[in-house]
Amino acid sequence: MNMMFVCQTARATTIEEGGPTGPTMEPADAWGRRWVNATSTLAKRYMEVATAKRSLVCLAADRNTMAGLFSLIEEVGDHVAALKTHVDLVDDWTADAWSDFCRAAQHANLLIFEDRKFADIGKISRAQMAGIYDIRSWSDLVTAHLISGPDVVDGLQAGWDDVGRSGGVLLLAQMSSRGNLLHPAYTTEVVEKGASHSGVFGFIGNGSRPAELKALREAVGDEKMIWTPGVNLAVGDGEMGQRYGDPTEAVMAGSDCIIVGSGIHKASDPKQAAQAYAEASWSGLLNRTG
Numbered sequence: 001m002n003m004m005f006v007c008q009t010a011r012a013t014t015i016e017e018g019g020p021t022g023p024t025m026e027p028a029d030a031w032g033r034r035w036v037n038a039t040s041t042l043a044k045r046y047m048e049v050a051t052a053k054r055s056l057v058c059l060a061a062d063r064n065t066m067a068g069l070f071s072l073i074e075e076v077g078d079h080v081a082a083l084k085t086h087v088d089l090v091d092d093w094t095a096d097a098w099s100d101f102c103r104a105a106q107h108a109n110l111l112i113f114e115d116r117k118f119a120d121i122g123k124i125s126r127a128q129m130a131g132i133y134d135i136r137s138w139s140d141l142v143t144a145h146l147i148s149g150p151d152v153v154d155g156l157q158a159g160w161d162d163v164g165r166s167g168g169v170l171l172l173a174q175m176s177s178r179g180n181l182l183h184p185a186y187t188t189e190v191v192e193k194g195a196s197h198s199g200v201f202g203f204i205g206n207g208s209r210p211a212e213l214k215a216l217r218e219a220v221g222d223e224k225m226i227w228t229p230g231v232n233l234a235v236g237d238g239e240m241g242q243r244y245g246d247p248t249e250a251v252m253a254g255s256d257c258i259i260v261g262s263g264i265h266k267a268s269d270p271k272q273a274a275q276a277y278a279e280a281s282w283s284g285l286l287n288r289t290g
């Protein structure tokens with residue numbers, strides 16, 4: 001992919017511009033308690049970008065070619081606030097192409113979130129941040145299961161430290177897939193252990209079940225983020241056990257970011273779809289009380 005092409009076509013949205021579809025709003029006014037209580041610089045950065053773009057959408061960019069990924073950013077970059085990747089599902093992945101892709105994402109003002117779901121002991125998680133994909137060098141956020149104990153978070157933080165960068169961990173407190181084993185007692189323990197850790201940016205919640213999400217928000221409190229997959233404007237069962245809930249309801253129940261994959265990247269018009277999800281998420285934020 002020609003980097004010049006990417007730079008000319010992708011456009012960074014600034015807060016001063018007020019995003020693509022409306023007047024400027026201050027993050028504090030849009031986010032209320034979450035803005036006041038957030039202690040993480042990354043969370044504030046996310047809330048600023050989301051406010052500027054009037055979008056609480058994280059694009060799950062699950063396309064398996066670099067060309068497909070580049071065109072997605074070009075089409076929807078203005079309407080999403082973060083980019084979620086699975087670096088290991090790209091068929092024609094090369095380090096150079098990925099580095100250009102990350103640059104295009106940064107240019108579009110997107111936090112880069114690798115949904116790696118780390119789950120090993122601390123020292124191995126640290127080592128896994130390096131390796132061929134070198135996740136520590138380009139990710140702002142990664143996911144982790146807490147099943148192996150709290151050192152996984154320290155290991156991931158050490159990974160970013162090793163290259164002089166910083167990042168945040170999203171712990172899986174719930175999942176959207178049917179039959180998952182993250183039962184309420186496990187969720188409670190993940191939240192208890194994660195809530196006080198400065199390396200924990202927030203939690204993954206189940207976007208398909210607003211009642212579960214509401215309970216998760218009550219347990220988490222106002223400081224940390226909750227980001228939610230399992231969201232689609234077509235509510236119901238998805239492919240291979242995925243479940244979908246309504247984007248606006250998810251935000252009103254306490255989600256700070258809806259993670260949307262096929263609803264955008266498989267749409268006949270991804271830009272229009274991204275705009276629809278942005279609007280649904282933004283109206284949820286403006287209408288939520290907590």
Ligand code: 5FU
Nearest residue numbers: 060175176177204229230242260261262
């Ligand atoms: F942790 C989770 C989860 O519980 N459910 C998910 O669906 C993560 N995901 C990711 O969100 C999953 O790996 C996909 O990348 C994305 C959902 O894509 P969809 O096409 O919107 O279903």
